[in-house]
Amino acid sequence: MEDRHTECLKSNRDFLCSNISLSTGLLAKLTKSGVITDEHLQKLLNIKRNDTTKAAVLEFLTEVLPRRAPEAFNLFLEALSKSAQKHIADHLKKWLGDVCSEDAGTFERLRAELQSHYKRRLASICPMPWQQDTSIYLNLTDVFVERQLKLKTNNKGDERIVTMDDLFTPQQTKEIPRRLLIEGNPGIGKSTICQTLAHEWGKQSCGRHCRTLCVHSFDLVLYFHAGDFIDEESVAHAVQKHLLPSDCRITTSELQGVIEAKNVLIIVDAFDEANAGNRTLDRLIKGDILRHKTLLITSRPNFLQNKLSLFDSKFKVEGYDKEEQLKHVERYAAHQNIASAPFESMLEEESIIDLCSNPLNLTLLCLLREEDTQLMITRTALY
């Protein structure tokens, strides 16, 4: 039986014990629809005969009904309605309706808070976060270059190139992947992929990601750095501390309820930076908690070796190809409102050609080139 139905029976126990009549009509309907077996029937009749109807109802509510299949609750309501006890079925339905609308209210508030958080915090990229004072910000939507990923298709090392739109597409097993891993070298664009996914979701509409099972198919997207889970006993605690404003009055148990009930994508960036002693993250990856939710982890290579088998889909993100390099510099130039020719010629410069396939290096080279278009960029200038 579903948790909310068990909760409903528990919260209305007094009312039900005082009001239900275990009539022959009700018992016959419960037996016919398979809510109770002949054995249950005999037991309930014995209790009713030797004790009271209340005691038999209590046995039914606590020992029988909660252990039956998920559909048993609705069959029970149907049996009540058809045996002249419709007012009891209506009472339970109303209780459920009230609780669901409370949950819906919490969900809507949480969704709105997260969307506004992502819209505010993730709209720009800061390519040099270590330079706090003179930080340069680039508009994510303007400069983002769509990435190709390599999806591992078997254990022999075969791979297939996919786009970001294919991230959540079911692979061989035809089941929606629940544990996804993206690995890639430093500066290759893992965090930017995560940021884009959360930011796109925050924008509410599908936009260009509408062709497949995209990020908008999730009710909620929870976007974390791996370090956000350190010392947090649950995902709900991490949401409250890292994703919500401190005056947002959604309790951790409300958060837990919404996370359990909804279709949630949990994005965790930079496993390599904060995996030691990170118990909640470990439990998430193993599926000890929230195993039916979708978890997307990013990491530099070789940090998840003993956990690789836990992932349904494994992707690699590698350096830019020539076309992506060109897009990167064109978008950068358009963003800064300057001609792209000097940036395009930079891509052909012998001394730095190998550096241009790394998005971080290429961004820094663009910043250098913009500072002084006469500057002949050398590797030394970059470092």
Ligand SMILES: Nc1ncnc2c1ncn2[C@@H]1O[C@H](COP(=O)(O)OP(=O)(O)OP(=O)(O)O)[C@@H](O)[C@H]1O
């Ligand atoms: N798809 C992209 N489009 C445009 N710029 C990008 C893209 N990916 C990365 N960049 C640029 O490269 C920089 C570094 O990328 P990012 O932080 O995503 O790399 P990373 O793989 O997470 O690195 P690390 O492992 O060191 O954390 C970004 O700040 C951004 O300037």
